[in-house]
Amino acid sequence: MTILRRGAVTLAFLAAMVGTAIGVGAVGGDPIAEAAGGLLAADSTHLAPASSAFSIWSLIYLGLGAYTLWQWWDPRDERLIAAPAIASLLLNAAWILVIQAGWVWVSVPVIAVLLGVLALLFHRITVHPARSLLERVVVDGTFGLYLGWVSVATCANIAAALKGAGFLGFGVPEVLAVVVLAVVAALGIALTVAGRRPIAAPAAMVWGLAWIAVGRAADAPHSPVVAIAAVTAALVITIAAVTGWLRGRRAPDGAVR
Template sequence: MSGKPLGRSLAVLLAVVAAIAIPALQATQNFGMTAQEFSSQGDQTLRAAGYAFSIWGLIYLGMAAYAVYQLTAAPESPTLRAVAWPSVVAIAGCGAWLLASAFNQQWLSVAIILVSAGAMISGLMRARAAETPAFRDKLLIVWPLSLLAGWLTIASAINILTVLTAQGVIGPDLTWAVIGIAVVLTFGGFVGWRLRSPVYLAPIAWGLIGVYVAEQADKPIAAWLAAGAALGLVAEALATLRKGR
């Protein structure tokens, strides 16, 4: 713990414990709406196939590894200083979002996911400006948090469209689906370029493929646009890898 604020390290650990414990408690205690029930109220505009959400297993594993590493690593690196507090906000937001959705607080869920995504992206931007991290910091800090940030990026867009549809602000038509995909491609591609991070881009592409699978029957144009956007982000990720080498 030398050179690191104990309170901050414990805050990261508690945020991770809460983020993992809340879905487990909801599954075993059956309180409130499930995430699927919450989303089904407005997923007629744009949705991802259920299998896409299996990425949370990998995200939770990365969170746990990050929590342990940041608690025990010494000395503290500039990368950890840059991302620690933003990661507390983002990871705590994962659990808070589940509580908001469980009690059908639709606009609160939008606020939580946007703050979480913004905090994690800004933290990663600061980390990139601070230093070129050692491989161990990449593996146990930057990559797990980049995976989370990428998934929160596409999840934010789908969440916003879901709530707008459920509230009757927009109709479940193709135009809004296309706008959502375009925003994800543009914003995700820009952030991925700034971060030079294939790991950030990977979950966005994964989610877009999930959109393609889910929307093939009802919105084939949106489905193919999502597939094209996913391929574009994969191409960006591969170009970033080649440039890094």
């Protein structure tokens, strides 16, 4: 079973890389920002991050590659993360293919399931602490970043799908965007508390929120209100994460992730 697990993770990672190549337009697909009528472009909705935000994927994919290599030296998968890791990689590839087909509404349940899978994985690495610093960085750090970014990306994805359906935010899209950002801030605090003071997940959320703020301050749809709300949410998550980390440093059983 061990060799099957390792092979399955490796094949799933390769599938994710093929999907990524399609998603960036390297093998015939359209870049995500241009696919599906541009609904996921940086200037599409009030919750769309500026284009530079997506550079975080380079770090996430680097971490996923490192995890794929690392798990070949992990004899038993005692933390039970291989299955959700495989699912997350395949769902990522599926999301890209769905967007390439222009099915933005279908992409919403796909990314929602991806978020749920990553939440399950996050729970498992929280319940079963890493056995080494290398594992903490390669596994906890990678999937923490993955979860944090997808948490923000899910909001942007839903906003894009609603726009594609002609929904105008009840005439007050800025107010609705601020409410969503408040929910993201609450989620960031919850991850910090439930995850034994993680660093990677809230860091990725702060990254995404910061680029939403940049987008609304410098690009259409221009909205100082949403920009301020995004910055506020990012600051709230940062304070929660730093406070938790400092407390963890003082606690005898504090495990920083």
